[in-house]
Amino acid sequence: MVDISSAPLLALLLFLLSQTQILPATSAGGNETDILSLLQLKSTLIDPLGALSSWNQTLHFCQWQGVTCNNETEQRVTQIDLKLNQLSGSISPHIGNLSFLTHLILNNNTISGEIPPEIGRLTRLQNLQLLSIHFNNFTGNFPSCFGNVSSLQAISAARNQVHLNVAYNNFTGRIPESISNATNLQVFTMLQVVNVGMNNFSGVLPHSISNYSELSFVLDLSGNRLSGRIPEEVGNLVNLGQLDLSNNMLSGSIPSSIGRCIHIQPATAAGGNETDRIQNNNLTGKIPSNIGNGTKLLHVWLEGNHLEGEIPPSFGKCQDLSALSLGENELSGEIPVEILNLPALGLVFNLSWNRLSGRIPDEVGNLVNLGELDLSNNMLSGSIPSNLGKCVRLETLNLMGNLLQGPVPSSLRELKGLEILDLSRNNLSGEVPDFLQEFTSLVTLNLSYNHFQGPLSTQGVFRNATKALVMGNNELCGGMPEFGLPKCSVESSRKGGLSTIVKIIISVVSCLLGLIALLSFLYFRFLRKKTKDPEAASPFTGNTLLGTTYHNLLQATDEFSSANLLGAGSYGSVYKGLIAIDDNTKMFVAVKVLNLQHARAFKSFVAECEVLKNIRHRNLVKLLTVCSGIDFQGNDFKALVYEFMVNGSLEEWLHPGLLDEHETGRREELSVLQRLNIAIDVGTALDYLHNDSGVPVVHCDLKPSNILLDVNMMGHIGDFGLAKFLPQVALSSPATSSSIGVRGTVGYSAPEYGMGSDVSTSGDVYSYGILLLEMFLGRRPTDETFRDGLNLHNFAAALGDNAAEIIGLIVVPGREEDNSSRSSHDHSKKEKQKVLMEAMVSIIQIGVECSNEMPRERMSISDAATKLAAVRDKLVKAGM
CATH class of the missing domain: 3.80.10.10 (Ribonuclease Inhibitor)
Known part of the structure; x- marks a missing residue:
């Protein structure tokens, strides 16, 4: 100074x-x-x-x-x-x-x-050529004045190249259209990089993007807040080496003109990678079929959008493609064989979190250079192809959350470089392969929730219960004590397991038990006295459905086609079906086919029958009929047939894009009032189960995926496979010990269940509180941000009465909040905003009180439903 x-x-x-004011340049x-x-x-x-x-x-x-x-x-x-x-x-x-x-x-x-806009007032400038400001912390609007400096040749000249590089600042506002006036910047023959990534630019992509047709290496607009459609003019960038539009809010479909960018040259020292990065946006529609015209493409990253339709086989033309990531979309159909013949596909092949069906093609073995294969959370069926063992360079193999069955092929013993192997949540069976203990590079091995059986090794990765996960395989035995598995009997220790004769005997006994259970069910159903409510006296819609057979259900579901699959779990799979009531009437139903290979599936079948034959409520899923018999191969077959819920599960509405939606088009977001109505529906149903259904019933597995929505968006509780009738003495205070183990799902299950306490109605109340917080704060209880003692309950409790912060956290502000904030001077709008903020505070407080750690400190479900109804009344009176 x-x-x-x-x-x-x-x-x-x-x-x-x-x-004084700044002196004019003249x-x-x-x-x-x-x-x-x-x-x-x-x-x-x-x-x-x-x-x-x-x-x-x-x-x-x-x-x-x-x-x-x-x-x-x-x-x-x-x-x-x-x-x-x-x-x-x-x-x-x-x-x-x-x-x-x-x-x-x-x-x-x-x-x-901010960068002073006065720079643009230097109208006398001839020789302005370089503005180097990278690696600072500039904020505010990106000055439109740069577009008036026609002699500008470089902004941030990294490595003595001509770049437009203002990345890693905090610029806000729109990318100015006037930037196209800097003609020397556009046509400068050495121009290689335009990088304005990792700022806070908003607005839409300017159509003048086509003026950069000479751009030869990188156009990076990632990590901003750009919205609207990708302009069709992007196809004019025929020399483009890398297009990065990732981590924005772009919508609409990918323009078909992108297929014209076919003259991509090999990368040089400029750092160019022949890459399309458009991941983590809001793109919809199909992937253009001509995207494979960019035959020089090296990397394609399109994950985290809402793309639908089939994967274009034209990707198979991209012989240099080394990374293809299409995860977290809504893609359907089968995996194109053409992609599996790409010789250079070596970095990553990611199709996770889509709706892909069919088998994993044997051609997957052609990807001999691949390092990461992620096909998780789809609807892939059949067995794991043995050819997968040819992919000897794999470091990550993730097949979790599919419908794969059969044993793990012995050919996988060749994948000794694996660091992550996840086969969980499938229908795999047989013994856990011994060769896995020889995989010294394994960091994570997840075999949980399958049907593996027999003794578990105590060597290699199986010596560490934090590296190897095997829960949910109820026929496993042995292993390290940390796994908590039963000791192996002499018979189960033998290779090959049970003999064929023993299996036949068990199968016959299972059939007899199933037949007895069905006859008992029908007997008590017809002997049951009618109550005053005619609907309550009849657990089924019509007697004509009682005769439903395996053949009927096979026809109704198109032979249990993957196209009709609504979801799958440990105990079975649910299919959409169209079933005949009479000669002139058909109705859609949901058919839950039990996976009888699972030890608890039969118990789940009996539990649902017992519960749903005795209770009836408008907010409970209706059981229409049951089917117990054998299939065409002579195997036991058991299924439950429910009323079909056209709007799917609450899970699909709270977290769209992560689960299968089974309907075309994007779903609209739930408004605050819709969420509140559903919460009241669920609370009312729980109140009925706990207090008004005769013998109290505890659901034991309340979570968004078990809340189904009908055509009017009314909530219905479903999946009573873990439900339990309670004696009056066990209503609200859990016993101090239990022989049934943990009930429910991690994150939603009451903490006392994990300590051995028996089930109680207060356990359902805890799950309801967590569900309520998830619905209005938009975070799962298993969110990765919750660690070191922090959980959803503590997070919500810490918000207290801070209504403004709660409003900011809600995933769907709803039309109410938008209208309230636009007209702050309008008295009625202010009043609506005040009512909304008070309502949000009340809802979160109810969720916190229901999910207290100590059962005796939780609010009763009756009080919770009553208070939520009062909140709804206030919102309705305010005109929301």
Whole structure:
């Protein structure tokens, strides 16, 4: 800073200058204007290293560090170079008076604030060529003035190349259309990179993007807040090496013109990768079938959108493709064989979290160079192809959450470089292969929730219960004590397991038990006295469905086609079916086919029959009939037939894109009032189960996927496979011990269940509280942010009465909040906003009180449903 006491005249000039507007670039002033502008620039910068110590009256300003003048005659400032000086503070707008400036180099400091728009007022500039400001902390709107500087050739000249590079700042506002006026920047023959990623730019992509047709390597707009459609003009970028539009809010479909970008050249030292990155947006529609025209593509990243339809086989034309990631979309159909013949596919092949069906093609063995294969959370069926053992370079193999069956093929013993192997949540069977204990690189092995049987090894990865996960395989035995498996009998220790004769005997006994259970069920159903409510007396819609056979259900579901699959779990799979009531009437139903290979599936079948034959409520899923018999191969067959819920599960509405929706088009977001109505429906049904159904019933597995929505968006509780009738003494206080183990699902299950307590109605209340918090805060109880003792309950409790913060957290602000915030001066809108904020606080408080850790401290379900109904009344009266 200038010492004012030693330079009174200079200080006076600075004071006067600070009190006036910036001098126009055309004003006279010469050297005096330059020196005053430099001193004003110094006054707004913080200089911990003393880099600006020479900027004082003892030296001529052309000799100041970092300052360059044009010649000895004019002595006007043409360049300021202050890079790598740890400067902070801000840039003074008086820099706009340096009318001869051609180079401004401020990169690799920590300067913050906005870039002064006065730079654009230097209309006399001929030789402005370089503005280097990268690796700072600039904020605010990106100045549109840059578009008026027609001589501009480079912004941030990294590696002596001509780049438009303003990445990793905090710029906001829109990308100015006027940038296209900088014609030298557009057509400069060495232009290689345009990088404005990792800022906060908003608005839509300008159509003038087509002016960068000479751009030869990188267009990076990632990590901003861009919305709207990708302009069709993107197809004019025929020389593009990398297109990165990831992590924005782009919508609409991928333009078909993208297939015209076919002249992609190999990467050079510029760092170009022939890449399409459009992941983590809101794109819909189909992937263009001509996307494979970009035959030089190396990487394609489209995950995290809402793309639908089949995967284009034209990807098979991209012989240089080394990474293809299409996960977290709504793609359907089978895996194209053409992709599996790509010789260069070596980095990653990710199709996870889609709706793909059919078998995993044997051609997957052609991907001999692949490092990561992720096909998880689809509806793939059949066995694991033995050819997969040819992919010897695999480090990650994730097949979890499918319908795969049969044993693990022995050919997988060749995949010794695996670090992650996840086969969980399938229908795999047989013994756990011994060769897995030889995989020394394994960090995670997940075999849970399958039907593996026999003894578990105690060697290799199986010595560590944190690396190997085997829960949900009820026929496993042995292993390390940490796994908690039963000891193996002499018979189960033998290779091959039970003999064929024993299996036949067990099968016959199972059939007899199933027949007895069915006859008992029908007997008690017809002997049961009718109550005053006619609907309550009849657990089925009509007696004609009681005769439903395996053949009927096979026809109704198109032979249990994967196209009709609604969901799958450990105990069975649910299919959509169209079944005949009579000669003229058909109705849609949901058919739950029990997986009788699971030890508890039969118990689940009996439990649902017992519960649903005795209870009836408008907010409970209706059981229409049951089917118990044998299939065409002579195997036991058991199924439950329910009323079909056209709007699927609450899970699919709370977290769209993560689960199968089985309907075309994107679903609208649930409004606050819709969420509240569903919460009241569920609370009312629980109140009936606990207090008004005769013998109290505990559901034991309340969660979003078990809440089904009908055509009117009314909530219905389903899946009573874990339900239990309670004696009156066990209503609200759980017993101190239990022989049944943990009930429910992790995150939703009451904490006392994990400590061995028996089930109680308060356990359902805990699950309901967690469900309520998830519905209105948008976070799963298993969210990865909850760690080190923090959980959804504690997180919500910490919010307290901070309504504004709660409103900000809700995943769906709803139309109510938008309308409230737009007209802050409108009294009625303010009143609505006030009512909404009070309602949100009340709802979260009810969720917190229901999910207290101690059962005796939880709110009763009757009180919770009553209070939520009162909140709804206030919202309705306010016109929401």
